[in-house]
Amino acid sequence: MKTSARDLARKVQGIGEAKTFEVRSSELPTWCPGCGYFGIHHGMNDCIRKLGIPLHKVVTVSGIGCAGRYPFFTKTYGLHTVHGRAVPVATGVKLANPELTVYAVGGDGDGLAIGGGHLPHVCRRDVDINYVLFDNSIYGLTKGQPSPSSPQGMKSKASPMGTTDKPLNPTLLALSYGASFVARLFAGDKKMISDVLLEGTKHRGFALFHIYSTCVTFDKSYKTWENLKKWIHPLPETHDPTDLRQAFDRVLEDDWSVGVIFKREQPE
Amino acid sequence: MGRVDVTMEVCGMAGDGTIAAGGLLNEAMSAGGFSVLGFDSYPAEIRGFGRCVTRSRVGTERILALVDKTNVLISLDDVQSHSRVPYLAWDAAVFFDSNPPVYVEEEMSLAARVEPGATLFAFPMADLAAAAAGTMRGRNLTALGGFAAAFSVPRDLFIEVIAKKFKAKGSRVLDANIKSFDAGYAYGLEHFSDRLRDTLKPPPGIKTGPEKVMLSGNLAIGRGALDAGLKLYFGYPITPATPIMEYLAARLPEKGGRVVQMEDEISSVGAVLGGFYAGARSMTATSGPGFALMTELITHGVMAEIPAVILNAQRGGPSTGLPTKTEQSDLHAAVFGGPGDSPRIVIAPTDVEECYRHTVMSFQLAEKYQTPVIVLTDFYLDNRVENLPMPQATESEIADANEYPDESVRGAYKRYLMTDSGISPRSIPGTEGFTFSATGLEHVEKGTPNYTEDNHMSMTEKRHRKIAGALEDLPAPVEYSRGGPLDVGVIGWGSTFGAILEAVNIANERGLNVGALKITSIFPFHGGVIRAFMNRCSEVLIPELNYEGQLANLIDHLHHKDVVRLSRATGVPISPSLILKEIETLALAGA
Amino acid sequence: MAGDHVVIIGNGPAANEAAMTLRERAPEFRVTIVGREHVRQYKPHLLPALVAGKITEEDLFVRSIAFYQHAGIKLRLGQEVVDVDFDTRRIILAHKEVLRFDGLIIATGGKPRIPEPLLVFQDVMMTLKTLTDARSWIDKLARVDCVLIVGGDLTSVAFAKTLVSLGKTVKFMVDEHGFWPLHLGDETRQEVARRLASGGMELVPCRKLRGLARLSADEIRVETDCGRYTVGAVGAFFGLVPDVRFLVRSGLYIEKGVIVDENLMTRYDGVYAAGDCAQVYHPTLRDYWVSIGYRNAENLGRIAALNLIGGKVRAETAPESIFHVDGVDIPTSWWAEI
């Protein structure tokens, strides 16, 4: 018995009083039980709560796919737009009212396939939006097709002989597009998501959060929970996020380190 | 023992294995020698949320449409099954789990809602599965086992089907599933002997054995494309068209073709045009939102006179709409979508057999009339399964229909030569002496850009003349009636026509004089034939699954008075009984 | 009775008569019948005629399904009550449903009694109480010619005659528990035996059944204290015992049946028992007795319903229903444990 009944009661009461889940809407998330997106959902809610800004000053723009359902599950403003267009739509929202804190949310299909064309331009413009890319390397809502971040050789109903295309690396793309804030995270570690997201949100300019997650229903071989927990490790302490070259070296040789990869210096 | 006509339903929450169970049920009934029509409706969510219902109608005669009344309900989630109880026939058989995880109050209990005429078959599905195979995941098969025992369906009908479906998943999964099924079957034999049902006993003389094959609309389309010598498939995942890409991904490579999952729908149709331009039969399949993205390139195909085959599996719209519900609301977009006067060929199959036929036909139409051909299906057709003899395509149906330029013009070849039929002989890149540039700009016969008034006028006429000429190769409307004047004429297209024909047959059996007209060529359409039919009807009724009455808008001018529209935007197929009610009111009003 | 939901457990004569009475006298109540069998109410005493092929199953039924729907009685067939919580007034059904009630009438009737020493042979013996039993008899009789009837209660004599009329050889063994619950004096037993023999049945003189062994699907070896036989089927007819096992330890007072006062009320107010499952104290017998017979059950069902809605009707206990065995009068309506 790790937590005694008294600790349990105290913790549960603490969560209630601290309004830990104040950001969460009354809609029960429709993701499959066990989905990694629940971890991201927690991390983001926690970050938004810590921001301390009123929820009606936050807008979440989302694309199509499992990740696209995100706005329904938080009490902020939401805009569930068409497939792949979360980032351009979010740009419109931010420019219309810069006071708003704008999150763009989408999956790896939404962001790297149909929406892949928009990433370079939002980086170039350095629009102050926070783009959270849920990367589980599969199309979940259409039941298991490979996505641009699926590994070569991945077998699925749409690629019975294994995929032939090489996967994209969104973190590397963002660095090469000149994004001013790039972080990589893991859906199973809701605490790091909350902290890094907070830092990124406060960063003025475009911030990309590439979050590794898993699809419990359709991906039984690649990004399973077991594998992710084995592969993912924090960035070494020595990593200096302000040094772009070091960021490139880190990302080129190590796919699975998580934390703030790059952060352009900003005058206070 | 005469006709067998039983409608069965499996209902559960997403992730309970409802669709898989429905599929196995259809396969087993087909192997049992019955005609089968099955249709799954499921939520957009994947697991642990939303209602899944698979409906199958099984009979000794060919099944035209699903009916309202349900004779067998297999519930894998009682809360989701509540809404299915009103559709139960008075003497229905209801199967449900007698040991759910939690106790249920009266208001939430399925057994409390069922009428006394129905017979309950409550048994511990999850426990039996867990006891037999160590996990309750196989409880949907345990449910099928109980059903098979209660209706005395031979066990090995199901075992063969289960073996076929799970063979690829390895012996451990296959073995667990067979054990789960047998647990239910054994329980049924032992406990249901006091209330066995014989409504599924095949009458003597029925041909059993699998010479029929189960095909869904999607599989028929994939098969049609394969048989027609498809070389390149470019696609992007979108419900409900994805299964076509998945079918071809497994089979096209063996025939020397390739399936490429592109990054979006624009790149997909672009690649199709590039493919056809360079002489390879190419195709893409999508749904409403994807089709909208393809519009510009489709009109480019019209202007540049490049063949293309685009299948649009319509779903509830507009925009993201109802991804897993059915609708016929893209007709306007298919016929008129895109800038400029851009005529193109639009055809719409009405059942699984025609899904195959129209897919095969679309390649020759595209090549002969050098135009994008849009095949309109919808969710109720793509996901419907019917068992029928495997359709075949003859040599002539798949031969290359492109008109190649004559040797005499080598070196002085005009790609867009003005001809009476409007069809200009088309050379394929790589042929010496026939180089040309196709373009989306208005152009003269040689293909070079030209915007003078006369040229635009004559080129536009050429393109319209060409498409109008396609009418002779397009399937003419088919009439189902006793001929002569009719009280009511029901005109329909796409997946709704099955229900129309069932309603018309029943109306005629009840002594009314009613006829049905099936339209499969949506554009260009056979105005003369339709007008003649309309004039013989005192009332014309057009039921379709869209709110604006899009087919009616296309053809109502052919009738000397207003047509009656039955326009439904419900996301579920129109039932024969609804059409029948409308026919009877019209017929009586007329009389 | 506070609230308006009356639940009746059971679907026999007592249950249905109670439901009809409630419908007439208290239209504002919601009435639900919960029956374990999958078919609507039928007359069990016509089952021998069904086995004899004289009538069809349809003739057995008392009312149509539509009758209940028009009368606004919720009929729930094929659903079994497994427990009743009288503190929170909730019924637990076999498929884990909780059904709240305000008024409750327990009318589950009787089930075939197998004396404890013979329980071990239960699956070799056949009984005749439900339609399912009748169907299995019809199925069995198509394959066997010789039947042993053990025990001897109300239905056994009628059934034995049916078997004879079907041309079957019938051995009749009046077991030590014969004509239970009655205690037959020896001369009445001889008189009955003589009458049975004259009806074409062979009376087996033995008193104790030692063993039953199944040789094949349709062949059973019988061992008694005075000989050994091989028969096609063995019919167990030891009378009925109230079908109230699910109520044991529920708080109700249960001996053989549910013990009720003279108004058929159990120890909980608003909870009544009627028909073959109820046990009422009989002053002249100085014992608790169970009424037997279709009309008694109907009568008690009505009384229970009337009392539930405020009546104070006494269930008279005059043992008037007599059981005739070929002219020998055997008062059946009281209960005497031998």
Next chain:
Amino acid sequence: MRETSTYLYQNMNNEREAIRDVVYSTDPADFSYMAVNVPCQAACPAWTNVPAYIRCLYESRFDRSYEINRIVNVLPGVLGRICSRPCEDKCRHGERELGQPVNICHIKRAASDFKERGHVYLEQLFAPLGKSVCVVGAGPAGLAAAHDLAVVGFEVELIEALDTPGGMLSSGIPEFRLPRDVLKAEIDGILRLGVTLRTGVSVGTDVSVDELLTSHKAVLLAAGCYTARQLEVPGEDLPGVLSGLRFVMDVNSGRAPMLGKRVLVLGAGFTAFDCARLALRLGADDVAICIRGTEEDLRVTQDEIHEAKREGVHIRALMVSTRIVGQNRVEGIEFLRTRLEGTRSDGRRKAVPVEGSDFCVPTDTVIVAVGQGPEPIPAPGEKDRRNVLKGDPVTFRTSAPNLYVAGDFMTGPTTVIESIASGRRAAERIAEDLTGRKFREWAVRVQDTSVTDREREWDFIPRHEMPTVLPAIERFQPPQPEVEGGYTPEMAHEEAKRCYLCYLHYEIDIEACIYCRYCIDVAPRDCIKLVKEVVLDESGGVKRLVETTAWEEVNAVVIDNERCIRCGACLRVCPVDCISVSKMELVQRTLEAGRD
């Protein structure tokens, strides 16, 4: 108070294995947790660690399983046969929708049956104290007390009035239920500790309590209950009316009386059933047990009722005897019908006579087994109105110094397991009073494990019924065999699989949980809840989990240990490994290093 220490543990291949970071807790919250979550152990008067001994038997470690029983119950083989099994009524596997309870008692017997032939009893002996204690009565209570006193170092003199030790076990219970060799072996297991046994010595007549008090540091009176309670109805002294206990003792000692054809037994406990079943074995033709209430009020196990009926015993209910009639010997009993009316103070149901319902039942023999009471022994100290020494239920002291009472002698007739528990606790108090030191202490041992030890399909294994001698008639031919044949090793192993191992505790770490509800998705019942608040009881344990269906009110996903059947499904699927399992056992810890 929670204190971490290492615990020496005999593992699968019987080597000593040290396991670090084991926590011993005496926190009331942990005790209240155990009382609710291991219901079988809580229901057992001796607090037998049921899941542990069933798990050992599953691993075919019969010796270890036997020893776990023996720690708290010095006669495992005996109790495996005749215990009243309060544990099985509370077994979680017996909850309504989960099926039948585990046959805990039959497994206990299997452990005893299949332990090694030359099994060496494990004892943690303490240094001799050089003090002697006298225990009067070698029944279950006396034997247990004698054993424990010897273990902690006292010289023990055990005095028994009858010629063989065992008390009710040897004289009161028939051999077809309890073979004597099993009893003797286990009594020898006690005597070998140096307990000096003197039989045939009746305290109060052959030797006085005062003499014993002078020659010993303390005297414990555990003489049980041998004076049969009377019916107090006219005609009770007629020939042919036998006292139940006397009848059974006579049969056991070979002096069985002659019985008539018809026998009526009055009484509702084990003695009444023993009398009825013995009567059948002595040739009676028609035996019936008459009780005031109904079958529900019988104070015996369901198996006992079933076996008795199977042998032909009739049970006649709702009747109370008013008079025994007969000229020069008994010819019948006059009864009044009774009516059930509410419950008495002790929780039993009240049956009141119905006026004018008198009737007579002819019979040849009457056996009265309506309970026994303790026989007054002349001794110092305050006595109750029936002249029996009064004992304090907690300290077992009487008003006389160094004089203690225990077992049925103190409380009146209870079950065998209650007597053993009472004897143990008395020995503990005596040891503490005489040495001022506590030798053992109850604690909750908490040990983290990653093992779930169970498969889900085991929960559907049907309960194994005890094989008995059939047909029943063969039980009557001498030499009357033991009716229960005992499990085979395979049956015991299969039945042991059915145990949910409720000492396993599953919990979710809220901080790491991502509320993905995967555990709820695979849960076999409503054992994992979406919780708004956790309500504690006074001891600090969980009283109630306040559930909520509104998603925004969900503060935590909590495992409801009371509903959890320890199937381990949640632990296997949890994506973030935030579900942990630990073994929580209610054990007795020795406070001082004992000698091996």
